[in-house]
Amino acid sequence: MGADDGVSMVDEMTATTHRRAFVAAGVGVVLVVAAFVVPHLDLGIVTPLINATPERFRDFAGTAPIFGWWNAHVGWGTAPAIVIGAAAVLWGQSVARQLPWRALPWVSWATACAWAFSLAMVDGWQRGFAGRLTARHEYLRQVPTVTDIPEALQTFSRRILDYQPDSWITHVSGHPPGALLSFVWLDRIGLGGGAWAGLLCLLVGSSAAAAIVVAIRALADETTARMAAPFVAVAPTAIWIAVSADGYFAGVAAWGIALLALAVRSSTRWSPLVATGAGLLLGWGIFLNYGLALMALPAVAVLLTAVDWRAALRALVPAALAALVVVAVFAAAGFWWFDGYTLVQQRYWQGIALDRPFQYWSWGNFGSVVCAIGLGSVAGIGCVFDRAAIRLRSGLHLVVLGALAAVVFADLSMLSKAETERIWLPFTIWLTASAALLPPRSQRWWLAVNVVGALLINHLILTNW
Numbered sequence: 001m002g003a004d005d006g007v008s009m010v011d012e013m014t015a016t017t018h019r020r021a022f023v024a025a026g027v028g029v030v031l032v033v034a035a036f037v038v039p040h041l042d043l044g045i046v047t048p049l050i051n052a053t054p055e056r057f058r059d060f061a062g063t064a065p066i067f068g069w070w071n072a073h074v075g076w077g078t079a080p081a082i083v084i085g086a087a088a089v090l091w092g093q094s095v096a097r098q099l100p101w102r103a104l105p106w107v108s109w110a111t112a113c114a115w116a117f118s119l120a121m122v123d124g125w126q127r128g129f130a131g132r133l134t135a136r137h138e139y140l141r142q143v144p145t146v147t148d149i150p151e152a153l154q155t156f157s158r159r160i161l162d163y164q165p166d167s168w169i170t171h172v173s174g175h176p177p178g179a180l181l182s183f184v185w186l187d188r189i190g191l192g193g194g195a196w197a198g199l200l201c202l203l204v205g206s207s208a209a210a211a212i213v214v215a216i217r218a219l220a221d222e223t224t225a226r227m228a229a230p231f232v233a234v235a236p237t238a239i240w241i242a243v244s245a246d247g248y249f250a251g252v253a254a255w256g257i258a259l260l261a262l263a264v265r266s267s268t269r270w271s272p273l274v275a276t277g278a279g280l281l282l283g284w285g286i287f288l289n290y291g292l293a294l295m296a297l298p299a300v301a302v303l304l305t306a307v308d309w310r311a312a313l314r315a316l317v318p319a320a321l322a323a324l325v326v327v328a329v330f331a332a333a334g335f336w337w338f339d340g341y342t343l344v345q346q347r348y349w350q351g352i353a354l355d356r357p358f359q360y361w362s363w364g365n366f367g368s369v370v371c372a373i374g375l376g377s378v379a380g381i382g383c384v385f386d387r388a389a390i391r392l393r394s395g396l397h398l399v400v401l402g403a404l405a406a407v408v409f410a411d412l413s414m415l416s417k418a419e420t421e422r423i424w425l426p427f428t429i430w431l432t433a434s435a436a437l438l439p440p441r442s443q444r445w446w447l448a449v450n451v452v453g454a455l456l457i458n459h460l461i462l463t464n465w
Contacts, residue, residue, distance in 0.1 A: 014439050017383055021438055021446075024382025028370040035065040035367025038360065045357040048364060048418065052355060060352065060418075063461050064360075065368040067419045071462040075128065077121025078459065084115050085234055085451035089444060092230030101222060105210035108233045112209035116202060116238035116247075119458050132243035132465070133201070134194040137170035139183045139245060143192070146184050153177055154334030160343040162350045171245070173347050176340055177330070178287030179245055198243040205247025208254035208429050209233050215258040216433060218265040219305050219395025228396075228436035230447055235432040236374045236454035240422040244465045249288045250425040253295050256281035257399070257430075260299055263315040264306045265395075275315040279322025285426075286323075287330055290341050291416070292426055294406040301402030305395045348415055361417035368421040369407065371457055373431045374450030376443075380434030396436065403430035422465045 039048050039061060048064035049057050062069055088111065099107060120128040134140045146152045159166050160173045167173060172180050183197055191200075209232040217225035241247035259278035263271045282299065285292040299319075306312035327337060370378055381400065389397045406427045410416045416423055438446055457463075 017437075017439055018442070020382040020385075021379035021442070022382075025375045025379040028375050028378035031363070032065075032367045032370050035364045036063075038364075039064045046359045048356060048360050049352075050355050050357055064418070065364040066371060066421055066457065066461055066463065067465065068461040068463040070460065072460050073122070073462065074459060075122040075124050077118040077123075077128070081115065081118035081122060081455060081458070084111065084118055085455060088115075088230050088234040089448045089451055092233070092447065093227070093440075093444060096226045096229040101217075104226065104229060105213050108213050108229045109207050109210040111233040112235075112238060112241075113202060113206035115234045116206050116242040119239050119454065120198075120202075120242035122458050123462065129198050129243050130193075130195040132194065133183075133197040133245070139171055139180055140194060140197055142169050142172045142180060143183050143187050146180065149181070149184065150333065152180075153330070156335050157339045157343055160340065160347050162347055170351070174344055175245075175289055176287040176337065177335055178284060179249075179289065182245075182248070182288070201245060201248040202242050204251035205241035205244075205425075206238070206251070208241075208251045209235075211251070211254035211258040212430065212433050215254075215261040215302075215399070216396055216436070218258075218261040219302065219399060224396055224436050227440065227443065228433040230443075231377060231380075231435040231450065232429070232432050234447070234451055234454070235377070235429065236450055236457065237372050237425055237429050237432060239454060239458050239463060240372065240425060240465050241429075244422050244425075246289070246422045246425045246465075249285065249292060250429050252281055252288060253285045253292055253426040254429060256285060257295065257298055257302060260315060260319055261302050261305075261395070261399075263319070264302055264311060267311065267314075271314060272318045275318040276322045278315075279319035280326060282319070283323030283326030286337065287326065289426070290337075290344060291410055291423065294409055295426060297406045297409070298399050298402035298427075298430060301398040302395075304398055305393050345415065353415075353417055356417040358414055358417065362411065365411050365416060365418075365420045365424075366407075368418075369424065369428055369431070371453070372421040372424075372428050374453050376438075376446030376448075376450040377432045377435045379446055380437050381431060383437035384434055386437075396433065400430060400434045403427045407431075419465070 038046060048061035052060070096104065122128060156177045159168045161167065162173070186192065186196060186200060212232045213225050213229050216228050241250065256278050259274050259281065263275035263278060282295060285295060303312045303316060306315070330337065381404070384397050384400050386397060407424055410424060410427070435443065435446055
């Protein structure tokens with residue numbers, strides 16, 4: 001093969017990647033436009049909310065598929081957010097290439113944290129940060145009522161269903177007890193209130209950027225991890241990470257997957273210990289959010305990248321045993337996960353879920369995903385469906401496909417109708433890394449699209465979370 005043939009082949013591959021990226025982004029645009037427009041066309045049950053007065057529709061579906069209210073606004077976080085976003089676009093790639101590897105995860109975390117906090121501050125300190133987790137359906141309203149933790153665990157399942165004198169409030173009832181316990185423990189050590197709770201969610205949630213960079217280096221290579229870093233650091237998902245408990249859940253799950261990736265791809269004597277850490281985090285994750293059981297799909301994707309089945313088993317066995325220890329501890333304390341999951345499904349259908357038709361949300365959910373990850377990452381997803389890379393068990397391809405599968409299963413369960421820009425954060429943060437598969441010369445422009453999209457959503461919609 002001559003030099004010209006080699007160059008021609010590279011050009012053809014780049015052109016194919018560009019086509020896939022633009023097709024995926026085009027589909028994303030159509031999906032988002034349809035998701036925003038259809039609710040206002042009076043198409044019967046193909047609508048985000050039925051049996052609703054105009055006021056209720058405005059409050060719960062006025063900006064569907066995003067949960068919020070139309071409200072063009074700016075705040076003191078506007079200028080920092082624009083500066084951080086612009087800096088990431090202009091210099092993010094070069095900084096990611098040149099930083100010493102040990103510094104890159106830390107810088108990714110710091111950037112993600114500053115970006116998320118700035119976006120939250122667009123809505124102001126109280127509305128955008130300190131007051132978010134003190135709303136009437138949020139965990140902090142329940143914290144003062146937990147005076148006996150062992151008793152709360154023993155009676156937790158009994159209080160899940162609604163219309164009882166001692167029913168848990170909405171978010172507490174909809175999650176396993178680990179979510180509530182996290183905020184109870186924070187309060188017990190003297191860090192009570194919305195600001196400290198928001199800080200926990202911000203720090204843990206934004207640390208997912210570092211976890212993803214670490215995982216991609218283990219699963220793919222350092223170059224790919226460096227290309228992914230700017231996209232995960234200033235992802236639009238930050239709008240919902242800053243002060244939602246789901247940001248905290250996403251961070252915990254991300255580090256569980258990252259540690260599993262390190263254990264699978266390493267053969268050092270520390271690998272079993274790292275795998276145990278992964279199992280503890282992923283085990284804790286399913287007691288934060290029932291939906292995190294679907295993190296098993298990205299976890300399986302990570303195991304498939306092992307060099308052989310022995311390496312996969314060396315990571316799987318200690319991780320599984322550690323996760324089972326977490327399950328056993330909760331069972332001994334009086335909470336059985338499967339009982340809670342069964343009851344929470346009944347509680348789900350006692351609420352607004354009955355008025356949210358699957359005929360809209362089955363595809364409208366994906367419109368919110370596009371908004372949450374940005375069109376640049378959607379373009380990257382178009383490059384994930386590469387048969388040759390999948391046959392070679394490319395780590396980034398497989399873990400993104402695992403996260404996509406988790407999203408699809410969550411959607412088909414009909415237990416995630418609306419608010420998925422927040423609820424699916426543990427899965428969607430991994431999708432943002434797919435942009436590393438785009439041709440390097442185009443990545444800056446796709447990153448700019450993500451940043452502009454995040455700024456527009458945050459400034460035009462007053463998001464509920």
